Amino acid sequence: MKLTVLGATGPTGQQILEQALSGGHEVTVLVRSLDRLPESVRDRVTAVTGDATRTQDVDRALAGSEVVISALGSGSDFKSDIASRAARALIPAAKAAGTKRVVVLSALGSGPTASHASLVPRLFGRLLMGTVMADKAVADDLIIASGLDWTLVRPAILTNGPHTGSYTAVTVPNRKVGDRISRADVADFMLRAATDDAWSRRDAILLSK
Numbered sequence: 001m002k003l004t005v006l007g008a009t010g011p012t013g014q015q016i017l018e019q020a021l022s023g024g025h026e027v028t029v030l031v032r033s034l035d036r037l038p039e040s041v042r043d044r045v046t047a048v049t050g051d052a053t054r055t056q057d058v059d060r061a062l063a064g065s066e067v068v069i070s071a072l073g074s075g076s077d078f079k080s081d082i083a084s085r086a087a088r089a090l091i092p093a094a095k096a097a098g099t100k101r102v103v104v105l106s107a108l109g110s111g112p113t114a115s116h117a118s119l120v121p122r123l124f125g126r127l128l129m130g131t132v133m134a135d136k137a138v139a140d141d142l143i144i145a146s147g148l149d150w151t152l153v154r155p156a157i158l159t160n161g162p163h164t165g166s167y168t169a170v171t172v173p174n175r176k177v178g179d180r181i182s183r184a185d186v187a188d189f190m191l192r193a194a195t196d197d198a199w200s201r202r203d204a205i206l207l208s209k
Contacts, residue, residue, distance in 0.1 A: 001195060004028045004065040004099070006052045006086070007072035008045075009036040011160065012105060015187035016071055017041060019163075023191065030061035053085040055093050062097035067194045070104045071187075074132045083132070083139035091146045101149045103194045104139075105186070108154040108205055111137035144201075151199040155186045155206040163188060169204040179208045 003020060007013040008029040020027050021044050028046040031037055037047060050057025052072055062068055070090065074080035083106075094102060110133045143150045156179035163184035189206055193199045 001067060002026045002028075002065045003067040003069060003194060004030065004061050006030055006058070006061070006068065006070040006090070007105070010071055010073050010075070012073065012158070012183040012186055013071035014038070015163075015184045016069055016190055017045070019184075019187050019191055020069075021045070025191075028061055028063075028065060030057060053082065053089050055089045058089050058093035059096050062093055062099045065097070065099050067101040067103065068094060068099050069190055069194055070102065071190070073105070074135075077132075079131050081131075081135045083136045084142065087139040087142040091142060091148065094146075094148055101194065102143065102146075103151045103153065103190050104143055105190065106140050106152045106154050106203075107133060107136050108156055109133050110154075111140055149197075149200055151193045151201070152203045153186065153190055153193065153206065154203060156181045156208065158183050158186065161185075166209045168207050168209055169199070170207065171203055171205065173205055173207065181206050181208050 003025055005013060005016055005027060008017045009031055017027065021041060028048060030048050030050055030052055032051065034047055034049060048061040050060065052058060072082055072086050074082055140152055143152065159180050159182050161182035165188060167181055167185045169189060186206060
């Protein structure tokens with residue numbers, strides 16, 4: 001499969017990139033600087049230099065791709081609005097490039113999913129990440145209304161643990177969620193979601209088993 005990864009140099013994006021290459025996919029990445037790509041993958045990807053919040057740059061990165069996977073995050077910037085700015089760039093670029101399938105890393109706690117989180121992550125999201133969560137909710141709404149074939153991925157608390165494959169995905173959990181899940185397992189799900197339509201136009205809340 002030909003796919004484009006946004007946010008490929010971030011902690012979750014790196015997992016997506018490694019697993020996509022291991023799975024034999026043909027991968028394009030959009031990066032601000034080639035220096036941020038690990039040397040081990042530079043000759044195995046098509047790298048486009050640009051900004052994921054600029055439609056022109058995203059459009060170049062999507063050329064020929066069947067799917068785009070976005071793992072863009074705010075990092076340690078608790079005032080970031082990158083999610084909504086990136087969504088506003090991605091939607092017209094995907095339409096122009098004919099890349100209809102989009103799998104986007106969102107968050108459990110943004111928008112209506114806040115009610116699914118247990119007390120500690122809900123308080124963390126509200127007190128420390130309130131601006132980021134509000135911006136992610138805006139981005140989610142833009143993606144849902146875009147007319148693209150979307151999947152929003154909402155993991156529990158992210159860790160740097162190993163790839164276990166021991167997780168489950170639900171639309172509405174039957175309990176309050178305070179689980180931890182590795183970025184490697186999130187990457188596994190996002191790649192799976194990109195290659196079939198089981199999660200087409202659905203939220204996927206990822207929980208550990």
